[in-house]
């Protein structure tokens with residue numbers, strides 16, 4: 768499962784920061800996830816909950832900021848893509864070029 772390995776990587780990073788900064792508990796993680804990263808938010812929450820259970824970060828809250836790619840169509844129209852299936856509202860083309868929206872970043876950790 769894609770989300771499980773993302774959660775594992777995420778918590779490894781938290782542990783790395785913990786070793787560097789010397790905090791006890793991470794209480795909140797703020798993430799930026801782009802549509803094209805194709806992350807199921809519920810599955811990610813579930814994986815983080817399962818992996819932190821019984822440890823110092825149990826109950827950590829996950830705040831997710833979603834981002835969406837910008838499509839530029841050959842007809843000159845540009846628009847934000849909210850869904851993986853998209854078409855240009857102006858000309859109906861499905862081949863607009865996408866940029867951005869593939870982020871998977873940690874923005875902020877709240878620690879005690």
Ligand SMILES: [Zn+2]
Pocket residue numbers: 840841842843844855856857858859860
């Ligand atoms: Zn178009």
